[in-house]
Amino acid sequence: MIGFLVAGLIIGALARLIKPGKQNLGILATLGLGLVGSLIGGVIAQFFGTGGIFELNVLGFVLAVVFAVLLIGVAESVAGKNKTA
Secondary structure, eight states: OHHHHHHHHHHHHHHHHHSOSOOOOOHHHHHHHHHHHHHHHHHHHHHTTSSOTTSOOHHHHHHHHHHHHHHHHHHHHHHHHHHHO
16 A cells, blocks of 8 residues: 555656646645556556556556646646636
C-alpha cells in the first residue's frame, strides 16, 4: 500500500514536469491524479497482457504517466471553468 502511494506521487510529479505551464495543484491533488493515472495505466497494461494491475512494468508506468498528464489537463480545465463562473 505504501509503495502504491509512493508510485502515485512519483507518477503525479513526473506528469506535472511533463505538462507545460504552471499547475495550481497541491501535493494531495498531485498524489490523487498520480494514483488515478496509475490505476488506469495498470488496467490498460493488464489488458495488453503485460502483468497484473499492481505489478510494476514499463508499459504500465508509461501509460500511468500519460494518463496522469491527461488528468492534470482535465483538472486544470475544470478549475478554470469554476473560476470564471
